Structures are given as structure tokens and as C-alpha cells.
Amino acid sequence: MPHPGWAEFSFDGIGTGWEISTPGALDGGQRRRLLDVVERYDAAWSRFRPDSIVAQAAREPGRFRMPDGAGALGRLYRRLYRLTDGAMTPLIGGSLEQLGYGPDYALRPRGFPLAAPPWDEVLDWQEAVVATSAPVVLDIGAAGKGQLADLLGAELRSQFITEYFIDASGDLLNSGPVPISVGLEHPYDPGRAIGTISLGAGALCASAANRRAWGDGLHHVLDGTTGTPVRTVVATWALAGNAMTADALATALFFVSGRALEQDFEFSWLMVFSDGSAAYSAGFEGVLFE
Incomplete structure (x- = not known):
């Protein structure tokens, strides 16, 4: 628990575990409102449930109205695309399913890797409206968990709860003001840490090839231009003012250097490569162990 004496609300949502810590215990109504936020998000964006909007878009082209926050999510994805x-593309869902990571969790490739379709050929994303010209499998997993953390933080603030700590299975959002010391998980040994970082007000998100991995060298971070898993980078961390941005940048670091991304985003970062080397930003607040 980040703060001794704080109350904790734990639940499962969008396929992962969540813990929300607050100075006082949340009552039943407050918890239901938080779970409603999770359900609305999942009902729109999940590619693992047949009744979601994303599942409908996978069956047929059309115009689909998405929930609050869709415009910001689309703008961020377009920028990183x-x-x-x-x-990095929200059209990577079909590539993931081709390699076995689909709603049936077959975890067996259907065939050779499949590149994602070019954005401008099949997708027109204008604020909350997503229009498609062909059936497409959207997957916003590179930023979605972070955005949901931000939405849960906004819901807490609407209830006049200004101090909170959200842990979305390792992606963290701290409202402050007290910094939290966080261990940086070793990319090849979850029981070890390669360093620590002090997280103040803001978000710390990570991405690693050892998370959601299956088969021989298969994992969830795919290059949209080829449909193949990234090999050179094995783990990344990004710190930003909100969790959606930190989450997205943690994935973007698999494809482009942190220094390049710093030209467009205000954030700090750490990258670990498959040869054991590491790179980090000048403003990285962490300490790496020898």
C-alpha cells in the first residue's frame, strides 16, 4: 500500500487488476460509480467481448460513436502514428489476432505476421466518432489502460476526493502531494528490480516484452508496419503528467528513441535493450542499480 493507513479498493477491469488507494474508505455508491466508469470503457473498447463497439467494427464498417475521451485518445494515437x-497504430488488433492473441486466447499463430492496414485507407477518427471503410480490429491497449486510470481519477475528483493513488497492474497514477517510491521491475525476472524511482504527482507507466508473451518470441508489442514483435527493446518506462500519455509513450519507446519523442512531448523515460544496455532521459528521476 502506498500510504500506511489508507484504504484500498481492489477490482478487476479491462482484463487486469486495479487498486485504488484513498485516505478514507470509499462507500458503496462511490465504488459503484468507479466501476460504472470501467464498464462503459470496456463496453466500448474491448476486443475480447462480442457486445463491444470495437467488436461491431470488426464485423462491419460504419460510423461508431465512442465514449468520453475518445477524441483525446484519437489525437494522441494519430500523433504517435x-x-x-x-x-504504433490503433489498427494493430488484426495483427495480434493473426499471431494468436485474440478473443479465443488460442495463443497459436494463424499464419505469417500480418501488417496493420494503413490508417488513411480504412480509418477516419474525428473526436468521438470513429468511421471505418472496412471491417477493422481496433486495439487501443497501448494507451487505454492509462486513459482509464485518468478517467477514474477524474471520477474521484468529481466526488471531492483529491488525494488518491491508482495502481493498474503496475501503471501508476499519483495525485500527490506525497511522492511514492516505486521499484522498476527487471524485464527478465519479475521478482527483482533494476532500480527505483520516486513518483510525485503524475503517472508512471511501463511496457515490457515479458508481459503478455506467448509462444516462441511472441509478445504483445508489435510493429504495425510488419505485424512482428519488436526485438531490440525489452522494457520501457515513461513519466508524464497524465497516465494516458505515459502509457502511450511507454509503447512508443519501442519504436522511436526517447530523445526524438522529447521533441513533441514533455516527459522523462528509461529504455532497456535486449543486449542489456539502457538509455534514459536527462530528467529521469530514478536510480538504477549496478
């Missing part, structure tokens, strides 16, 4: 030359 450009900066990564198409490697």
Missing part, C-alpha cells in the same frame, strides 16, 4: 512512421 506519425512519429513512429506507422509502427
